[in-house]
Amino acid sequence: MAGSSNVSENESIFFADNLSFDGTNRGGALNTNGQLWIGSTASNRANNGGHVRRGSIVGSDGITVGYSAPDITLRLTGDGVYKSLSPYIVGSDIHSSYATIASAITQAVADGASSANPKNIYIKPQNLSYTENLTISDGINLVGFGCCTKIIGKITMSTAGTATISGLVLQTNSDNFLLVGGSSATSVILQDCILTCSNNTGISFTTANTS
Numbered sequence: 239m240a241g242s243s244n245v246s247e248n249e250s251i252f253f254a255d256n257l258s259f260d261g262t263n264r265g266g267a268l269n270t271n272g273q274l275w276i277g278s279t280a281s282n283r284a285n286n287g288g289h290v291r292r293g294s295i296v297g298s299d300g301i302t303v304g305y306s307a308p309d310i311t312l313r314l315t316g317d318g319v320y321k322s323l324s325p326y327i328v329g330s331d332i333h334s335s336y337a338t339i340a341s342a343i344t345q346a347v348a349d350g351a352s353s354a355n356p357k358n359i360y361i362k363p364q365n366l367s368y369t370e371n372l373t374i375s376d377g378i379n380l381v382g383f384g385c386c387t388k389i390i391g392k393i394t395m396s397t398a399g400t401a402t403i404s405g406l407v408l409q410t411n412s413d414n415f416l417l418v419g420g421s422s423a424t425s426v427i428l429q430d431c432i433l434t435c436s437n438n439t440g441i442s443f444t445t446a447n448t449s
Contacts, residue, residue, distance in 0.1 A: 329362030339370050339389070343378060351377035353399055361406065363387040369411065374401045374426075382406035386432075389415070396420030396445075404429035410438040417442045423449040 326342040327334045336342040339361060346357035356377040361368065363384035371391045374380070376399020380389075388407035394417045395401055408415040408431055415433070418424050424445050433440050 324358045324360055326357060326359040327362065328359060328368075330364040331362070334362060334364075339368055339380070340372055343372060343374060346378060347375060351375065353377050361387050361389075367407075367409075376400060380404070380406060382431075391415070392417060393426075394419070395424055395426050396422065398422035398424060400425040400427065402427045402429060403431060405431070407432040407434060408440070409434040410436055410440060412437050414438060414442040415440050417444070419444040421446040423447045 325335055326346050328336045328339050328342050330337065336345070339359065342359045346359060349357060351357040353376055356379055358379045358381050360381050360383040363382075363386060366386070367388040367390050369390045372380075372389070372393045374393060374395045375397045379402040380393075381402075382405030386407055387405070388409055390409045390411045392411065392413045392415060393403065393408070396417075396419045399422075403416075403426065408428075415435075416426065416428075418426055419442070422445070424447065
């Protein structure tokens with residue numbers, strides 16, 4: 239390789255003879271929410287002072303690479319969970335899309351979650367526990383990702399359909415940790431969950447539907 243140019247304190251980019259690294263932004267750190275442009279167009283040189291610069295990524299789906307169609311989209315990954323498989327990643331690190339489970343559920347419902355179009359919400363254990371009261375509906379699947387991810391609070395489902403809760407610790411918070419009610423044919427499937435009833439009855443099943 240012809241040479242190198244430092245882009246952060248600990249990293250270097252190696253480049254060939256036909257690339258220039260003389261831009262004013264070359265000293266900026268390249269990180270997970272940064273963008274690297276490599277090209278030889280006049281606009282890049284005129285606007286940015288060089289062929290490589292750092293910028294912002296817009297959107298949570300991935301990084302689009304390409305000068306014109308067809309572009310290529312690179313999907314971001316975090317701790318082995320591919321955002322191409324599920325964009326609903328809950329956690330406290332930079333690889334997560336949502337800080338709360340409720341916000342991920344809201345988006346999954348808006349995206350049309352149903353039995354025919356299920357949405358998996360992966361909940362990472364960085365926070366160790368999430369104290370939230372949640373409402374789930376048909377096609378919403380809460381999946382614990384990692385060891386002992388805990389939800390302290392009440393999960394309610396009263397609509398028709400099926401939802402799944404798997405790999406999570408469900409703990410009462412002076413109320414049920416799961417309420418299945420209403421008059422619809424409702425199914426909530428618990429898989430590989432740890433159920434902790436410390437200060438209340440854990441499950442309340444009060445649906446009036448005979449099915």
